[in-house]
Amino acid sequence: MRLLRELRLRGRREIQEIRPNCYVHRIETNANGRVIGTAYFDEKRVAHLQKAKAVVVCANGAETPRLLLLSANKQFPNGLANSSGLVGKYLMLNSGPSAMAVFEHPLNDYKGVAVSRVLHDFYELDPQKVGFYGGGGLDARFDLTPINFALNGYDMGGLPPGTPRWGKEFKAALAHNYTRTLEIVSHGTSLPVESNSFSLDPDLQDAWGLPALRMTYKDHPDDLKLGAFLRDRIMELLDVANAVQKWASPVEEQTFAYHLLGTCRMGNDPKSSIINADHRAHDVKNLFLCDGSSLVTSGRGQPTETISALAYRAADRITALAGRGDI
Numbered sequence: 001m002r003l004l005r006e007l008r009l010r011g012r013r014e015i016q017e018i019r020p021n022c023y024v025h026r027i028e029t030n031a032n033g034r035v036i037g038t039a040y041f042d043e044k045r046v047a048h049l050q051k052a053k054a055v056v057v058c059a060n061g062a063e064t065p066r067l068l069l070l071s072a073n074k075q076f077p078n079g080l081a082n083s084s085g086l087v088g089k090y091l092m093l094n095s096g097p098s099a100m101a102v103f104e105h106p107l108n109d110y111k112g113v114a115v116s117r118v119l120h121d122f123y124e125l126d127p128q129k130v131g132f133y134g135g136g137g138l139d140a141r142f143d144l145t146p147i148n149f150a151l152n153g154y155d156m157g158g159l160p161p162g163t164p165r166w167g168k169e170f171k172a173a174l175a176h177n178y179t180r181t182l183e184i185v186s187h188g189t190s191l192p193v194e195s196n197s198f199s200l201d202p203d204l205q206d207a208w209g210l211p212a213l214r215m216t217y218k219d220h221p222d223d224l225k226l227g228a229f230l231r232d233r234i235m236e237l238l239d240v241a242n243a244v245q246k247w248a249s250p251v252e253e254q255t256f257a258y259h260l261l262g263t264c265r266m267g268n269d270p271k272s273s274i275i276n277a278d279h280r281a282h283d284v285k286n287l288f289l290c291d292g293s294s295l296v297t298s299g300r301g302q303p304t305e306t307i308s309a310l311a312y313r314a315a316d317r318i319t320a321l322a323g324r325g326d327i
C-alpha cells in the first residue's frame with residue numbers, strides 16, 4: 001500500500017504539462033511492437049513526436065478507434081491493436097426519443113441548473129412481456145435556452161408543431177410557452193451490433209489531409225421498439241399530468257448521437273476484444289485505452305459516470321503495473 005501511495009504521489013508530481021489545441025494523428029511503434037510515442041500537430045500545425053514509455057488514449061468512442069486505425073503500419077497493417085479486426089466496431093449510441101408538453105400554469109423549468117430526475121420504472125423490462133430486449137429511464141430535464149427554444153432546440157425545438165415561426169404570433173407563443181413547457185427525454189439501450197461502426201472514410205479528408213471519420217449505424221429493431229415503448233410511456237405521463245398540449249419526436253433511425261460507446265471493447269479474449277481488464281491493448285503491451293470505447297454494452301443511458309469510475313480504476317491498475325515493472 002505504501003508503495004502504491006508513493007507511486008501515485010510520484011505520478012502526480014510528474015504530470016507536468018497539458019498541451020492544448022494539439023492533434024495527435026499517429027501512435028508510433030518500434031520493431032518489437034511497442035509504442036514509442038505519439039506524433040502530433042501543435043496549434044500552428046507544426047509536427048512533433050512525443051516519446052513515451054506508455055501511451056494512454058482517452059479520445060472517446062469515435063476518435064480513439066480512428067487514431068488506432070490511422071496508426072496502421074507494416075507490422076500492424078489493419079491498425080494498432082486491431083488483430084481482432086474489431087477496432088471501431090460494435091458502436092452503441094443509446095436511444096432517446098422524447099416528448100414535450102405545454103401546461104396551463106408556469107413551471108419555470110428554466111430556472112436553476114438542468115438536473116436529471118430519472119424515472120427508472122422501465123429500466124428492467126421483461127422481454128417476454130414487451131416483446132423486445134432493453135430498458136431505460138425517463139428524464140424530465142427542460143434545458144433549452146430561450147434561443148434554442150425559439151430556433152429548433154437541439155432535440156426537437158421548443159414550440160408545438162404548427163406554431164408560426166415569425167411575427168406577432170411567434171413572439172406571443174414564445175412568451176407564453178417558455179415558462180410552461182416540460183420536456184421528458186428517454187435514455188434507452190442500444191444493442192451491440194458488429195456492423196455499427198466508426199471507420200476511416202476512403203474519400204473524405206479532414207483539414208489536415210487525414211482520412212475523416214465515417215460512421216455506419218443502423219439501430220437494432222429492438223432499439224426502435226424500445227424507443228416507441230418509452231415514448232408512449234412519456235405521453236401517458238404527460239396526459240395524467242394534465243398537459244394542455246403535447247407532442248413527441250418521431251421514433252426513427254439515429255443519425256447522430258451524444259454517447260459514443262463500444263468501439264474498442266474490453267474483454268479477456270484477444271479475438272473478440274481490444275483491451276483487457278487493465279485497459280491494456282491485447283496486442284501492444286504499453287498501450288492503454290480509457291474512455292467510452294471500452295464498454296461492451298450501452299447500459300441504459302448516461303454512461304459518463306461509468307466511464308469516470310473506469311478511469312479511476314484504470315489509473316490504479318496502470319500505476320500498479322508500472323510499480324511491478326510490467327509495462
Ligand SMILES: Cc1cc2nc3c(=O)[nH]c(=O)nc-3n(C[C@H](O)[C@H](O)[C@H](O)COP(=O)(O)OP(=O)(O)OC[C@H]3O[C@@H](n4cnc5c(N)ncnc54)[C@H](O)[C@@H]3O)c2cc1C
Pocket residue numbers: 022023024025058059060063064067257258259260290291292301302303304305307
Ligand atoms: C450534447 C451532449 C450531452 C451529453 N449529455 C450527457 C449526460 O447528460 N450524461 C452523460 O452521462 N453523458 C452525456 N454526454 C456524454 C459525455 O459527454 C461523454 O460520455 C464524456 O464526455 C466522455 O468522456 P471522455 O473523457 O471519455 O471523452 P471526451 O469528453 O469526449 O474527451 C475526449 C477528449 O479527447 C480529445 N481528442 C480527441 N481526439 C484527439 C486527438 N486525435 N488528439 C488530441 N486530442 C483529441 C477531445 O478534444 C476531447 O477533449 C453528452 C455528450 C454530449 C455531446
